[in-house]
Amino acid sequence: MSPGRPPTRLKDVADRAGVSVKTVSNVVNDFPYVRDSTRARVQSVLDELGYQPNLSARHLRSGRTGVIALAVPELDAPYFSELASHVVRAAIEVGWTVLIDETGGDRDRERAVVAGIRGSMIDGALLSPLALHESDLDQGASAVPLVLLGERFGSGSADHVAIDNETAARELTEHLIARGRTRIAVVGSQGPPYGHTARLRLAGYRTALTEAGLTYDPSLVVPVRQWRRPAGAEAARTLLDRPDRPDAIFCLNDLLALGVLRTLADEGVVVPDDIAVAGFDDIEESRYHRPELTTVAPDKAEIARQAVARLAARLRPGPQAPAEEVTVAHQLLVRGSSGG
Structure with missing residues (x-):
């Protein structure tokens, strides 16, 4: 559309395409039951x-804002910033816009996301919680549709999307054992x-040790x-x-591993x-450290x-299915830091 030119109306498109305004509307809204030839001509x-399209008018008609929220603990943590990019x-x-919020792992801020943030600002939320309790969901406090990322709750009150952290940690530990590492x-x-999440990954680590006949030594587990x-x-x-000293160090995320690598380098x-x-x-x-870091890739x-x-x-309108657990694939990437 040229500057100063009135916006194109559905009627303008209908007149040019030789169809009804209703047909143009159906194409714009991607409704079914429009013949392929007609859809192609209108498009x-x-x-x-x-x-x-007039998104404001569309949202008023549908009762939706076209905005969803993504709430993560730390925006400056690379995992969450990379995930946010994929969500956008x-x-x-x-056709959605994403409002990104940082909770700092604070329970009250996470509960505010569950409650819909502020009024009718968002249509739904994706939340990666750290401090949220199962009771915060069991109480039915979610004012908007909610999908949880990462942390797993047993309440079944919201859809949940994550990798199998326990299995991934077991596979990584098995790799280190196969390299001859025993401590x-x-x-x-x-x-x-x-x-x-840490407890799930630690459980996978312990399972791998047991299956390999190695003794779990709690003194080798360093809290942070x-x-x-x-x-x-x-x-x-x-x-x-x-x-x-240990002969291998499994860090529960890459940032911890990069810190470990720095100290090891400093100490020769x-x-x-x-x-x-x-x-x-x-x-x-x-991928750009030397040596490159062996890691699990969700x-x-x-x-x-x-x-x-x-x-x-x-x-979508209509009856809703029960909350669903969606497990996404992961991959073990063996690189130089473990002898790959």
């Missing part, structure tokens, strides 16, 4: 005239109210407050101060010859697509 005219792309495919430390355990580089660096110093420890290191999440930085794009699809299903 050609829409493109030719540069028709732009998936939302664009269905495998873990960095990143956390206590309540946080740490559900935050899954950040400084915490990983400090945890590595703790492990290096032991008289019986050769990776992976002296100590193997592995992470979790496959953030972009893990399919972030598929997590985003599935989450948006579940939310779209919840926004």
Whole structure:
């Protein structure tokens, strides 16, 4: 549309295409039961005239805003920023705008997302919780359709999209054992109210040890407050101060692993010859470190697509199915930090 030119109306398109205004509306709204030849002709005219739908009017008619929320604990954590990028792309495919919020892992802020943030601002929400309790969902407090990412709840009150953290951690630990490592430390355990994901990954680690006939040593599990580089660096110093150093360190996310690698380098420890290191999440930085970091790669794009699809299903009128657990694939990426 040229500057100063009135916006193209449905009637303008209908007149040019030789069809009714209703037919043009059906094409614009992607309704079924329009013949392919008619749809193609109308779409050609829409493109030719540069028709732009009046989204405000459409949302008023439907009672929807066309805006969804994505709430994550930390926007500056690479995993969440990469996931947010995938969510925005998936939302664009269905015509949604994404409002991104940072909760800081604060329970009240996470409950505010469950309650719909503010009034009728959003149609639905995707939430990656850290401090939320099952009771916050069991009470039926969700004012908008909600899909949970990552942390798993047993309430069945909301759709949930995640990878199988326990299986992924078991596979990674099995890889380290297959490389001949027998004293495998873990960095990143956390206590309540946080740490559900950490506990799942730790459970996978323990299963792998048991199946390999290795004894679980709780003193090799180093707790941290935050899954950040400084915490990983400090945890590595703790492990290096032991008289019986580990021969491998499994970090529960990549940022912890990058901190561990920094301390090992500072102390002259050769990776992976002296100590193997592995992470979790496959953030972009893990591919550019030297040595490259062995890690578990969740399919972030598929997590985003599935989450948006579940939310779209919840926004459709009609009877609703029970809450669904969607498990997305992951991949073990063996790289130089573990001898790959």
